[in-house]
Amino acid sequence: MPLTDVNVRNAKPRDKLFRLFDERGMYLEISTTGGKWWRLKYRFGGKEKRLSLGVYPDVGLKEARDRRDEARKLLANGIDPSIERKVQKAATIERAANSFEAVAREWFARQAPGWAASHSDKIMGRLEKDVFPWLGGRPIAEIKAPEVLAVLRRVEARGALDTAHRVHQNCGQVFRYAVATGRAERDISSDLRGALPPARHTHFASVTEPAEVASLLRALDGFQGTFVVQCALRLAPLLFVRPGELRTAEWAQFDLDKAQWRYTVSKTKTEHLVPLATQAVAMLRDLYALTGHRQYVFPGRDVKKPMSGAAINAALRRMGFDTKTEITGHGFRAMARTILHEQLRFPSEVIEHQLAHKVPDALGTAYNRTRFIDDRIVMMQRWADYLDELKSRDSVVSDQAGKN
Template identity: 75%
Template sequence: MPLTDTAIKNTKPGDKPIKLFDGGGLFLLITPAGQRYWRLKYRVLGKEKLLAIGVYPDVGLKDARGKRDAARKLLANGVDPGEARKAQKIAKVERAANSFEAVAREWFARQAPGWASTHASKIIQRLEKDIFPWLGGRPIAEIAAPELLAVLRRIEGRGALDTAHRAHQNCGQIFRYAVATGRAERDPSGDLRGALQPSKHENFASITDPVRVGELLRAIDAFRGTFVVKCALLLAPLLFVRPGELRSAEWAGFDLDRAEWRYFVTKTKTDHVVPLASQAVAILRELHALTGGGRYVFPGRDPKKPMSEAAVNAALRRMGYDTKTEITGHGFRAMARTILHEELEIKPEVIEHQLAHKVADSLGTAYNRTKFIDARIKMMQAWADYLDQLKAGARIIPGKFGQVA
């Protein structure tokens, strides 16, 4: 006789398990402890098997019959429903392991050790905030271009055009990693070229007029913040390295007797040498008395960590400069590049090597940390002398290495 809900509810647990049969191999197993489990008994190649259907009353009588009928259809087609379920579970686990977020985090873990910590932090935060909530759980192989575009346009819609383009770039890197590791067939991000609004790339704010540079240098001299930050401000125009390289500078890389600073440029994956003018050495020797016992030249509040990446820009704002339109920490590089070439008439290739840029030569794009080193040593001292003259308010006549009138 087919089961009824009334019969199920009226059947009390006994000393031994009780089976209430419904037909077609379906039965309800009632344990002495009162649990009620749906089971389906079937045969494959003459061997009897059991398939778990669910727990009553979460799975009601009607739903249990539906699952029984579905399983019997598989049997009619020569498929073992138990093996089919195992395959589904395996596929589900594989889908989770091959989700966009899982692949992205694997890609990030492999790439991050070669990046600057700030760069790595920005990438993972971008993914966690703008990509994972919508694509993270999706199997990466199933994500198509329109789905990715919808997520990127959500970023674009809030006006963050540069972030949208950077997210597009990161997603492309992740998809290509998935292709290389056999988790996807192709990279759909390539189909989105031209689909986003163009990003407005603006140069870092900088001061390149010699008179205004002199005003800035005098303002730095008058800065009343911490000694560590003031030294960073004094050295920023003298060394014109990237802000992240300056703030994370370590004493181990400095040889003040030889007047040089050596470090690894994470952005270009190259070793770099910065010749130190006598003015820079003097500032560093004075600072060494305060921070030389630690790792970092410019330690932060926690001496085990470098100064905040916002410290220099915050100091410039305290001095009254707008870091969006006048000068930013990165702007000292543009200042040096422009004035060294236009006012001091230094050869561009010498300046570019000192900026740790890759310079195209007869052998292709390359960078050599010691190329033009003699010219660079001379240039760095001339640059420091030139800045001293600007700070003093002298009128400078354009010419090689600067000539004071």
């Protein structure tokens, strides 16, 4: 007699495992603890075999019979359902391992050691927020260009066009890695070139006119905040390093007797050498009396940590500067680059090396921390003297104007 739902539901455990048989080789196996498993008994290749069809009540009688019938169709076509199940399970595991998210995280793990932490955080943040929720679980080889475009459109719709372009770029990097590792045929994101409106790139606000620079320098000298922030503000134009590198500077990196600062560039992971003008050395020696026993040159409120990343721009705003249109902490680099070349006539390659930019030379060298070092020592001192001259000259002009 075929089983009924009532038979299955009311079956009670016994002292030994027992079975209730249905039709066409299917039966319900009841353990001594009350567990109930659907099984199919069949023969393949002359051997008797069994196939699990699920656990009751998760799999009811009707669904168990449907699974039985699917297995018997495979048998009719000469396929062992047990082997087929293993093949499908392996394929599922492979699909999961080759999902967009799995490939993206593998690509990220290989690339991230060469990136600055802030850069890594931004890339993974974009993927986790804007891509994985929609494409993360999809096998990367099956993703089509319109699916990626839909992801980009969502980012664009919230007004983040520049981020949409960066998401597009990151997706392309993941797809190309999938191609290189044999998990995709091609980078389908390349089909989306031109699909997004061009992003409007803005440069960091900066001051490059000498008279305006003089006013800015005098404002920095008159800053009424803490001595640590005051020193950071006054050193920023002298050193023109990236703001993050300035605020995280450590005393162990400095040799004030040799007038040198050596550190690893956050963006390129290369060692960089900053020659220190006499004015910079004097400021640092003054600051050393206050923070020299600490790790960081510019400690924050928690002295075990560096100054906040927002401290420089916040100080500039307190002095009345618009950090979006006038000057920002990063703008001191543009100031130095422009004036050193246009006003002081230093060669571009010397300036670019001091900015720690990658400048390929005839020998193919991307960056050499000691290249043009003699020229850079002269340049850094001339730059510091020029800034002092600007302040002094502008002050004299202002005094004369006041008398007239």
